[in-house]
Structure formats: structure tokens, C-alpha cells
Amino acid sequence: MFTVGKPSLFKDVPEEVEKLEGQGKTVVLVGNSKEVMGIIALEDSPRRGARKAVERLKERGLKVVMLTGDNERAARSMAARLGVDEFRASLLPEDKVREVGKFLRKEEHVVMVGDGVNDAPALARAHVGIAMGKGTDVAIETADIALMHDDLGKVEYLLDLSRHTMSVVRQNITAALTIKSSFAALAFLGMMPLWLAVAVGDMGLSLAVILNALRIAKG
Numbered sequence: 001m002f003t004v005g006k007p008s009l010f011k012d013v014p015e016e017v018e019k020l021e022g023q024g025k026t027v028v029l030v031g032n033s034k035e036v037m038g039i040i041a042l043e044d045s046p047r048r049g050a051r052k053a054v055e056r057l058k059e060r061g062l063k064v065v066m067l068t069g070d071n072e073r074a075a076r077s078m079a080a081r082l083g084v085d086e087f088r089a090s091l092l093p094e095d096k097v098r099e100v101g102k103f104l105r106k107e108e109h110v111v112m113v114g115d116g117v118n119d120a121p122a123l124a125r126a127h128v129g130i131a132m133g134k135g136t137d138v139a140i141e142t143a144d145i146a147l148m149h150d151d152l153g154k155v156e157y158l159l160d161l162s163r164h165t166m167s168v169v170r171q172n173i174t175a176a177l178t179i180k181s182s183f184a185a186l187a188f189l190g191m192m193p194l195w196l197a198v199a200v201g202d203m204g205l206s207l208a209v210i211l212n213a214l215r216i217a218k219g
Contacts, residue, residue: 001032001033002030002031002032002037003029003030003031003032003033004028004029004030005028005029006027006028006029006071007027007029009029010029010031010036012036013029013036014036014039016039017029017039020039020041021072021073021074022073023043023073023077024043024073024074024076024077024078025041025042025043025074026041026042026043026070026071026074027039027041027042027071028040028041028042043074044070044074044078046081046082047150047151047152048151049151049153050082050152051081051082051083052153053151053152053155053156054082054083054152056156057155057156058083058085060156063085063086063108064084064085065084065085065086065087065088065099065103066078066079066082066084066086066087067087067088067091067096067099067100067122068087068088068089068091069089069090069091069092069118070089070090071089071090072089072090074089075087075089076089092118093117093118093119093120093121093122094121096118096119096121096122097122097125099122100112100122100125100126101125104126104127110126110127110128111126111127111128111129111130111155112125112126112128112129112130113130113131113132113152113155114129114130114131114132114135114139114143115131115132115134115135115136115139116135116136117136117138117139119131119135119139120136120138120139120142123139123142123143123144124142128144128145129142129143129144130143130145130146130147130155130158131143131145131146131147132147132150132152133146133147133148133149133150133151134150145158161216164216165216168212168213168216171212172209172212172213175208175209175212176205179205180202180205
């Protein structure tokens with residue numbers, strides 16, 4: 001009977017394992033109850049533009065944390081290549097949920113970006129879950145937002161879009177309350193016919209709000 005898995009599943013681990021992990025690689029061993037018969041070294045490559053995306057997010061004052069199931073050495077190597085603020089390694093799906101929960105308890109706004117089955121629970125736990133375009137079906141269905149492209153740079157675009165949207169919403173609410181109350185007061189004081197107050201304060205305002213909201217599409 002063969003065993004395939006992480007080094008901790010084996011009693012006698014070859015010295016090569018430590019060397020490979022020191023190079024930032026994830027090691028999978030193949031063997032039986034007596035000995036290790038093979039070593040498989042896996043190495044992740046950062047997504048194109050990932051480091052630049054991390055830099056842009058940090059420039060905005062955001063904290064970037066990497067959650068991964070890879071071993072400590074591999075995670076440390078990848079974290080250094082990406083320039084993230086912190087990382088957590090050797091995480092199972094429930095561990096990722098727990099880590100997201102820690103940030104939530106600190107009353108921080110948490111955005112989780114992921115693409116795998118193991119990321120799905122954490123995507124659901126975060127304030128906003130973002131699934132990558134080429135992610136698994138489970139991740140895409142669980143996330144609040146699914147990117148059409150496999151580009152981490154789009155996360156910054158989403159932040160800009162959300163802030164622009166909230167700005168337009170506030171403008172519309174403020175305009176609606178101000179204009180409606182003004183025209184209602186003018187009609188009550190007899191300074192404006194009621195039908196004109198309704199036409200301008202209702203239909204005219206509705207049109208203005210719609211036109212203002214269309215600016216979001218241009219953003």
C-alpha cells in the first residue's frame with residue numbers, strides 16, 4: 001500500500017525535503033510503511049501582474065494578507081516575491097475561515113480573493129468575496145463578485161467602482177431630500193402651483209437621479 005502526501009505523514013523524511021522547501025517549493029512524498037520511494041517538488045508561479053496589484057493596494061493604505069495551504073517555507077518565499085504584508089501557511093479550509101474571522105472581530109473590512117474549492121468557505125465568511133475568472137465553480141458560486149478576467153489588477157478597479165457608486169448614491173439621496181423638501185415648502189406657502197411642484201420635484205427629480213446614476217457606467 002502506497003502513501004502519497006505531505007512529509008509529516010512519513011516517519012523518515014529525506015534530507016532533500018528541507019532543501020526543496022527552503023527553495024520555496026511544496027514537497028509531496030510517495031512511499032510505503034517502510035520507506036520514501038519518491039519526492040515530488042511543486043512550485044507555484046505568481047499570477048501575471050500580481051506583485052504590481054499588491055503594490056497598488058498597499059499604496060491605498062490597505063493591508064494585504066496571503067492565506068495558503070502551502071508549507072511555511074514555500075509560503076514565505078511566495079510572500080516575499082509578492083510583497084504582501086503578512087502570510088499564513090499550512091491552512092485547511094476551516095483555518096482560512098478562522099483567519100478571516102479574526103480580522104472581522106477586529107472590526108476591519110475584509111475582502112477575500114480566491115479561486116479554489118478550499119477558498120470557498122472563506123469567501124463566504126468575508127464581507128466581500130471575490131472569485132477569479134478561471135476559478136472553480138464552487139468559488140465562483142460562493143463569492144459575491146466573480147471577475148470575468150484572471151487579473152488581480154481588477155480588484156483595484158472594483159474598489160474604485162464601489163467608491164464611485166457610493167458617491168453617486170449619496171449625491172442622489174441628498175439631491176432628492178433637498179429638492180423635494182424645497183418644492184414641498186414652496187407649494188405649501190403658495191409660491192408655486194402644486195402640479196408644478198409635483199412635476200419638477202417628482203418626475204424631474206427621478207430623471208435627474210437616473211441620469212446621474214448613469215455616470216457609474218462611464219466610470
